[in-house]
Amino acid sequence: MNKTLAIVMAIGLALGAAGALQATPQEDQATFQNYFIKRFPNVPKDDFINGAYALDPVGRENWEAIEEFPPYETAVSNGEKMWGTPFANGKTYADCFPDGPGIAARYPHWDKEKGMVVTLTMDLNKCREANGEKPLKPETGPMAELNAYIALESRGQVRNVEIPEDDPRALAAYEKGREFYFTRRGQFNFSCVTCHGANSGNQLRSEILSPAFGHTTHWPVYRSKWGEIGGLHRRYKGCNEQVRAKAFEADGEEYRNLEFFMTFMDSGLPLNGPGARK
Amino acid sequence: MISLGKCATGAAVAALGCVLLVGTSAAADAPAGDVAAGKEIAMDRTKGNCIACHMIPGGQSPGTIGPALVAIQARYPSFDKLRVQIHDPTVANPMSAMPPFGRNRLLTEKELDDVTAYMWSL
Numbered sequence: 001m002n003k004t005l006a007i008v009m010a011i012g013l014a015l016g017a018a019g020a021l022q023a024t025p026q027e028d029q030a031t032f033q034n035y036f037i038k039r040f041p042n043v044p045k046d047d048f049i050n051g052a053y054a055l056d057p058v059g060r061e062n063w064e065a066i067e068e069f070p071p072y073e074t075a076v077s078n079g080e081k082m083w084g085t086p087f088a089n090g091k092t093y094a095d096c097f098p099d100g101p102g103i104a105a106r107y108p109h110w111d112k113e114k115g116m117v118v119t120l121t122m123d124l125n126k127c128r129e130a131n132g133e134k135p136l137k138p139e140t141g142p143m144a145e146l147n148a149y150i151a152l153e154s155r156g157q158v159r160n161v162e163i164p165e166d167d168p169r170a171l172a173a174y175e176k177g178r179e180f181y182f183t184r185r186g187q188f189n190f191s192c193v194t195c196h197g198a199n200s201g202n203q204l205r206s207e208i209l210s211p212a213f214g215h216t217t218h219w220p221v222y223r224s225k226w227g228e229i230g231g232l233h234r235r236y237k238g239c240n241e242q243v244r245a246k247a248f249e250a251d252g253e254e255y256r257n258l259e260f261f262m263t264f265m266d267s268g269l270p271l272n273g274p275g276a277r278k
Numbered sequence: 279m280i281s282l283g284k285c286a287t288g289a290a291v292a293a294l295g296c297v298l299l300v301g302t303s304a305a306a307d308a309p310a311g312d313v314a315a316g317k318e319i320a321m322d323r324t325k326g327n328c329i330a331c332h333m334i335p336g337g338q339s340p341g342t343i344g345p346a347l348v349a350i351q352a353r354y355p356s357f358d359k360l361r362v363q364i365h366d367p368t369v370a371n372p373m374s375a376m377p378p379f380g381r382n383r384l385l386t387e388k389e390l391d392d393v394t395a396y397m398w399s400l
Contacts, residue, residue, distance in 0.1 A: 188377040203342040
């Protein structure tokens with residue numbers, strides 16, 4: 001256990017060191033996934049998509065009761081309406097996404113032309129703008145509702161994020177995301193991995209810290225604390241603010257790269273959005 | 279001697295801390311803070327919030343991230359070393375998960391004295 005912990009930490013420590021010391025994304029992914037699988041030997045791999053509820057039977061029971069009348073249902077039906085309602089020009093989202101709405105597993109992905117990571121919300125906004133509509137705020141409100149519908153339609157899809165080897169900028173974006181994940185920040189001096197790596201499964205007061213593995217599969221989430229549905233980047237903002245650091249822009253470069261790294265770590269897990277969390 | 283000076287200038291609550299201090303650690307390396315005020319800081323979500331990660335005798339719903347805060351004097355060679363640990367735990371261990379309460383000014387110097395005095399009493 002200590003050895004695997006040391007290796008995971010080594011990923012973080014290597015970031016400050018020369019590039020030559022760094023592992024490949026595939027090696028990172030194996031180290032990362034195996035760390036959590038060994039740390040929680042009673043959790044089947046696919047159950048990591050359920051976060052802290054994979055670890056805590058009492059919490060899971062309460063959560064399963066909530067899931068019988070899912071709090072995200074209104075968001076899903078609003079999103080479904082949005083998907084089917086034509087824009088002012090008569091076109092719909094389906095004109096931009098002929099394979100839609102179950103397209104969540106295709107995001108995020110590396111866009112060679114743009115030279116950047118593209119998120120689902122970016123492409124949905126691109127579709128809106130191409131049809132003369134105003135873009136929506138990516139992480140809340142109607143965009144989060146539209147994402148809730150798309151997530152539901154994408155349930156069970158397995159996401160395998162690719163880092164194209166013929167474009168070094170893709171690897172650079174991944175590495176930036178990884179660096180973000182392991183960098184301590186804010187007045188509290190916490191990195192993402194401080195709480196969700198070696199301390200996952202421990203309690204922060206009465207809350208169980210969820211394992212990092214599986215964090216990206218269930219978005220958007222109806223969070224009781226929010227009283228509404230919100231996207232992954234909204235959660236990123238909240239996490240950064242909680243450690244008293246500066247939050248970044250939703251769909252901005254920092255969070256896009258972070259999502260790229262985290263979804264790559266979660267590759268192979270089935271999608272289970274939208275989710276319900278405390 | 280330093281602690282006695284603090285006691286003389288401290289508020290009424292501080293006196294309690296001094297009594298405790300005389301009873302438990304009359305050694306040369308004596309705490310400079312106010313034990314009762316330190317306890318409040320340790321339990322306050324907006325201040326030290328030590329209870330979020332550490333079991334503390336008498337504290338409700340403690341976290342399990344850090345070690346239990348018991349028998350502190352058996353674990354730290356001096357009050358000053360303990361204060362340094364709370365001020366910036368990354369000095370002793372760069373990978374420590376604990377926030378650097380002094381270095382990042384999560385607590386004032388006075389609050390650090392108080393919370394260290396409280397820990398030293400455990």
